[in-house]
Amino acid sequence: MKKIVASGKTIEDAVRNGLTELQVSAERVNVTVLEKPSRGLFGLIGTRSAKVELVLLSQTEVAAEPAPVISAAAAPTADKPAAVAKDAILETERFIIEVARTMGLDITIARNDSKEGLTLALSGGGDLGMLIGRRGQTLDALQYLVNIVANRYSNSHLRIVLDAEDFRDRRRKTLEDLSDRLAGHVIRTRKEVVLEPMAPHERKIIHSQLQNHARVKTFSKGDEPNRRVVITLK
Structure with a gap:
């Protein structure tokens, strides 16, 4: 045998x-x-x-022997899409809470729908700056993992944006102000400016802020993760 x-x-x-x-x-x-x-x-x-x-x-x-039958208990069942999406979000929130606890943080999560997807906003006691990191790098890394977790439990693609202490809005405003200042610098000096490497969603903010500017234009160059925005005269 x-x-x-x-x-x-x-x-x-x-x-x-x-x-x-x-x-x-x-x-x-x-x-x-x-x-x-x-x-x-x-x-x-x-x-x-x-x-x-x-x-x-x-x-x-x-x-x-009779023909083998896969029992319902062993085989995966097909849930309704809405139920699967709900389960995916619950599992994602559980994942975030567990990560925060390993960092000594006790957090709560609020859900908000936006044009970019479902936003999970984190708040709570302790230093949430640990979850944000320098210029949001830790938050971006966690957001990447969060989307992996969510889509492991969903049979349709989910896009989740992770935020903490309104960091995303504050960072957007910082980048928009930076774009305007650098555009003015390019006009005064007549020399292009090459920004430091940025994540795709941050480069998009720069491009959007200056896309209708009368005197400057933007483009990206380089390969990920070192792709940069260039601001130059039209």
Whole structure:
């Protein structure tokens, strides 16, 4: 009697990998689930794969065995899109709260819909500057992870913007003011200005602020993550 242990991201993946290794069809094996998959810390770190044992049946056993059926408990179910989206947001908020707790922060989360997507605004006691970081770099990194978590639980694409202490609005105003000052500098000196590397959404603010300017224009150059905005005369 030949048997193997196979693993995969899901139970179905593990079974499929085992069948490929044995080079047989599903009716030729008995399957025992040894370990179910788990999400691990924060739903991202330390995830555990599914593990199954496949026992190869003899031709006599195959004839006597009924065709294998994947039970509803083992197979993923199709939820309604609204329910999936709601679950995705709840899991995302749980992830954020867990991250904040590891940093010694007790936060609350408010949801706001905007043209950019769903905004999750963080507030609470402690130094939320730890979650924001220098020029929002920590907040941007966390936002990247947040979108990964959200879309792991959703069957339609979700776009989530993460904010803390109105940082996004304050940063936007800072960049708009900077754009106007640098445009004036370019006009006075008649020399182009190359800004420091910025994230795509921050470069977009600069471009939008100066797109209708009468005397200067903007463009980006370089490759990510060192892509920069250039302000020059028209």
